[in-house]
Amino acid sequence: MAKEESKPGVFAGIVALKCPQCREGNLFKKPGLYTVSGMGDMYDRCPKCNLKYEQEPGFWWGSMYLNYGFSVAIILPTFIVFKLFLDVSFYGSLALAGGMLALFIPVIFRLGRATWLYWFGKYKSPS
C-alpha cells in the first residue's frame, strides 16, 4: 500500500498562506506574510486544485473579526510592556502600541483571511 504524501498541518498551512483543501496552491498572488504592496491581491481560485476562495459575496467580512482579535493581541501586550515595565507615559505607550499595530497590519490582514478560509473553506469546490 502506497503511503499518501503528507500535507502540512492546519497551522503550517495558515502561516504559509496555502489553500485549505490541497495545501499547495497559494492564497495570495504575492507570497509571504509581510507584503505591503498588493497585500490583498488574492487568487479567485486555488491555482492547484481550483477551490473557490471567496465562497459567497461578502465572505471576507468575517475575517475582520479575526483581525480585531489579532490586533488586540498585539496592542494590549505592547501597551502593558511599555507602560508597566518600561515606565513610558500613558500616551507614549498608546502611541507605541499603535505604531506596533501599524507595523503588523499586513501580517494581521493575511493571517485573518487565511484563518477565516481554513475555518470555513475546507470543502470540495463545484468546478
Ligand SMILES: [Zn+2]
Ligand atoms: Zn488548493
